[in-house]
Amino acid sequence: MKTKKILLGALAIATALTGGILYAADHIDSPNVTNQPNDITDLYVFRGENSNNLVFVGNTQGLMSPGNTATAKFDENTVIEFNIDNNNDKVEDLVIQCKYDAASNSIKVYGPVVPSETGTRSKLEGSVTASVAVTAYGAAAPVTATSVNGIKVFAGPRDDPFFFDLTQFKKIIAGTATGFLPAGTANDTFAGTNVMTVAVEVPKSLLGGSGTVNVWLETKKKI
């Protein structure tokens, strides 16, 4: 009991040190991008239904109510970029870039392609490898597309797949609770909220590497 209190005290102190309110995954975590279309919420990388494929999911614009989702849009000036390091030096060897085109209300995919420069500045690389119309809110089924080289793509609003009792976590951090709530009483703060998703499924043969790749997601804005 005493240990727990000390730990919670330490947690509160650490939180004060790390800056107060904690958000989850990456939702609204960054002053510069909070509530902007380039605010990343989550990255998922997993084996596809076809195990020869790897799926990249990039979510942005978190905690949207159904009402807000109806009017949510991708941003024409933002590139959503999956960075892939296939030789474990933590530098991207390939990028998959997803860019919204307002005129056609579609997402254009570039890559996987070797970028002409690495780091915080990018340009669209090579030519479009896949393209899909943005699925409208309320659509009966998701609109997907598959390119000739086997790249599948989807873009549009989805249920936020993230789950966490963030509210209780904040109480713990604030020192007004000593632990999480029991199952059945705990609440998923992300229940009933949506995100804007870009999903790209890629044949593993296009990714290189020898068994493992390192992945990170970036949003980049037109300068």
Added chain:
Amino acid sequence: MKITTIKLLAIVVGGSLLAASCKKDDATPAATVYYQQQDQMARPAINTVFINAAAKDSFNTTIPSQQAAKFDYKFTNTLTAFGYVSNALGLGKAAFVGVLSTDVLSASTTGVTTFFDGTNVLTGRALADDVIDTELLLIFGGATGASNPPLTSDNISSNDKAFNTSFPYLASPW
């Protein structure tokens, strides 16, 4: 006065010449459009928990290969404040900081992809993975994973909607 007029005229003529040349010469390559990094993430909640508000924008625009050198001390300080000694992976503080501070998500291209499924660790992140419990366990659970039980699970173990088995896998919006 006259000089001004001439100058203006020159500008107008120059401008129209420029406009004309742009129209005529479609082969002139357009200036390259660049995009500058705004936000970044790999493993869930890492930046969120370990990087303070004032440094978040900086962390979000620091490339992974430079994150450790720049931010290791923040991870160390936070783990120290948590009273961290070791975890179920047997990682001492320095080793755990080494894993955490370079924020990339490793994904297997040959096997199971999961954040943690009881056997495989950090081989990807599937939609249904309870990543928060995994992280709470590794941060607060101690060497056996049995320490601090009120803090090692949020008791939310699944999403509010079922996922699909086929692309794009995520559930339809609310």
